[in-house]
Amino acid sequence: MARAAPCQSVPCFCRASGSVFAIPRAPRQVRSGDAAALEHFLDYLRSQGVVLREKAAPCRLTPIEKVVQAFECYIRNERALSEAAVVNYMPFVRNFLADQFGIGPVRLSRLRADDVVRFVRRAASRLHLKRAKLLTSALRSFLHYARYRGDIQHDLAAAVPTVANGTPQRAAAITPFCCCLIDWDCELVK
Numbered sequence: 001m002a003r004a005a006p007c008q009s010v011p012c013f014c015r016a017s018g019s020v021f022a023i024p025r026a027p028r029q030v031r032s033g034d035a036a037a038l039e040h041f042l043d044y045l046r047s048q049g050v051v052l053r054e055k056a057a058p059c060r061l062t063p064i065e066k067v068v069q070a071f072e073c074y075i076r077n078e079r080a081l082s083e084a085a086v087v088n089y090m091p092f093v094r095n096f097l098a099d100q101f102g103i104g105p106v107r108l109s110r111l112r113a114d115d116v117v118r119f120v121r122r123a124a125s126r127l128h129l130k131r132a133k134l135l136t137s138a139l140r141s142f143l144h145y146a147r148y149r150g151d152i153q154h155d156l157a158a159a160v161p162t163v164a165n166g167t168p169q170r171a172a173a174i175t176p177f178c179c180c181l182i183d184w185d186c187e188l189v190k
Helices: 032-048 061-080 083-101 113-124 127-151
Strands: 008-013 021-023
Touching: 032 113, 061 083, 061 127, 083 127, 113 127
Parallel strands: none
Antiparallel strands: 008 021
C-alpha cells in the first residue's frame, strides 16, 4: 500500500501580531503553467533590478546553418511560404547539406545531379510517402533558390527524382525525372 507523502509547511508572517507561523501544504507535481508563471515572475524581478538579465552568448553559425538561415529568410520573406512549409523544409535542406558537405565549407557550385538523386533515393526510402514528397519539394525549392542566387549554374532542381504514389516498393519507384532532360555524358552529371 502506497504511503502518502508527508505534508510540507510554508512559513508565513502575520503583520498584525508580527509572529511567524507555518501553514501545512501538501506537495504537488509540476503543472503545465508553472514554467510560464516562473518566467513571468523572473521577468518582473528583472524589471525591478532584483535579478540580472541573462547575457546571451553569441553563437557561431556553422557554414551549413548560414546557408539554411539565408534560405529560410528567402522563403519566409521573398516567397511568403507558410510557417508550416518553412518548418518542414528546413530539416531536409539541413540534412542534404550535411550529407554533401559535412562540417566543411558549403560550396554549392560543386553539387552535381547524381549527388541530388543519390541523396533523395537514400533519404526517401526511409520516409513515409508524404514526407518523401515533402523532401523532394524542399530540395527543389532550395535548388531553385541556389540557382537564383547564382550559387549553382545548372538547374539541379530538375534532377530531383519524383516519388511514385502509394506503392510499397516506392524506394525502387523513385525515378529521376531529369533522365530525359539531362545529357548523362555531360560534366554536370559526372
